[in-house]
Amino acid sequence: MRSIRVIAFCVAWLLAPFVSLAQEEVPLLRQRVTDLTNTLTSSQIHFLESTLRGYEDTTTNQIAVLLVGSVPAGSIEEFAVRVFDKNRLGQRGKDNGVLMVIAKDDRVIRIEVGYGLEGVLTDAVTSHIIQRQVIPRFRKEDYYEGIQAGVDAIIQAIGGEYEATTKGEEAPLIATFLFFVALVFFFGFILPFMAGRRRAVIGSGRHWYHSGWGSMSGWGGSGWSSGGWGGGSWSGRGGLSGGGGATGRW
Amino acid sequence: MNKTVLVVLIVLGALLLLGLILVGWGVSVYNRIVTTEESVKSAWSQVENQYQRRYDLVPNLVETVKGVAKQEQTVFENVTRARASVGQLTVTPEIMNDPQAMQRFQQAQDALGSALSRLLAVAENYPQLRSVEAFVTLQSQLEGTENRISVERRRFNEAVQQYNLMIRRFPGSIIAGMTGFTEKVYFESTAGADQPPQVKF
Incomplete structure (x- = not known):
């Protein structure tokens, strides 16, 4: 008898948020x-x-x-x-x-x-x-x-x-800015660095290069999704x- | 020999880890209570703002109605007196922890509310007021302010409810008890005191 009441109480407690939402x-x-x-x-x-x-x-x-x-x-x-x-x-x-x-x-x-x-x-x-x-x-x-x-x-x-002024330009502006920062970073720093690595360690060079591209496409992706803010x-x-x-x- | 040392070290390490987890948990619960308390405070300041806004509207409203309905002295006196007693209250954020102070605040505000709606009800008897631009504007401002008050009161009560639940429900209550958080007072809805049904705009 008591266990039924306990179970009923638990069920009611679990359902409470849904009931209040439905109301x-x-x-x-x-x-x-x-x-x-x-x-x-x-x-x-x-x-x-x-x-x-x-x-x-x-x-x-x-x-x-x-x-x-x-x-x-x-x-x-x-x-x-x-x-x-x-x-x-x-x-x-x-x-x-x-x-x-x-x-x-x-x-x-x-x-x-x-x-x-x-x-x-x-x-x-x-x-x-x-x-x-x-x-x-x-x-x-x-x-x-x-x-x-x-x-x-x-x-x-x-x-x-x-x-x-804020909505029309802010989001794309930031996205473009980040994109360029990423580009500069990539070509000015990572690429020479990787090229150096490749020359030095021939065996693992490919691996380095690939991980570099992976993170790059991640950057670009986040930039675009915030750029497509007004749609949908x-x-x-x-x-x-x-x-x-x-x-x-x- | 070496094994027992290892076991002791492992047990000590586990205890230390458990202690760290407990402290981390306590800190996060504490921070959540603090955040919730802040939201109660900001909800309260909104309530106060709206009451202040009504308080500031009163003199103009009284003057405007007086211009047409000079003979309704008692109504004006009631409003002025109720406003004065609201002005005498010193309201600090501490009021949220003090049921008596909250009750005094509510009584004074409700008295002003009902005096004001009495004033508007009387004003209904003077159709010429309808064509006074200032009166129409003030009336809609007062109506809007009453509505804002009820919205902010509801939000305040919701914030208090969330806060009170947090410090009374089980794990939170331990931290709240240790760090001295106490329950806060709700606004009670005073049925009919602030909005008598006869005033329909």
Whole structure:
């Protein structure tokens, strides 16, 4: 009898983390525009997505849009922070992400602003955008137009905050630099050294030479993978938010 | 003879190795506790920042509402008094180890919160305030600040929970006990005290 209870306890203890994960119900965003309600057409999503991608490429600011039917539990403010937390919108350290959550059936919208953009997208500005740009269109059931107007207004409000100079050049620059350092190192130091070794110890020369190439290709590989930083499936870049932004109902 | 010396040496070596491993383990656990405690502290400073932000908003808000609703003296007085009692608190990071100080802090902040929402509820009776730009801005700022407070409070509680678990669960508790780490205090959610339901923006 007791052993069964012990086993049951152990199983419960082992399962606890999975159960708490299952309860969360927070969507993982795989693209910038996520519509769980089938409100937007695929070409509308595509257009919004490309607007946001272009904006992200030039500024590193990450804006994401999420449409849900209704908020799973709690307030939309809480939900928005959870989604933001899970997806980490914005760059790590800059916290320059913005999340627009629309709960269509609850008729409520929230714009959650990352810490780094709170200075330009203040609560008042965000609330203004919701009241003036988004809600009048949502009232007419023009969801796409409302979202688009909201996104445009957000982009306009952020303006020149965070230029893309860092993202566009930093990673490739470092990769190229390291690559050249490796090249110089290789041709200026290792190769002559190896050549010397080969002449001196004829038997093990080949072995030395090969290990040299192996480490060389390792260098180049790591340089390229960090160079291919912007590609692949989209995700947040480690930004955080702290409840800044505004909520509106229609 | 030679064999016994060897055995003794091996046993000594094993003991020394075990000791080193134990010390290394203790140091790593200690460092992890320190890191977690730091994250509690930084979470607390965020909580304080947001409360400070609300505190700083109050005078402007009161002045703006006063401009239209002069006769609501008691409401203004309540807000001013609640703000003053918040201002009198001296808050040091030590508050996290002191349940009573934490309770005093919470009571004062909650009193200010409810006085403020009373003020906003009263302001609802003056539709002309809606067209005062400054009021609309302040209202959205206050709303945002209340939301930030609740976010940072939740994060603080999560950080405290992680820390408390670490120093109370078995292996960590030994190191915590030896090095004098103590449990920290949670924020209790005061049901309805800071956000009465009648205020909907």
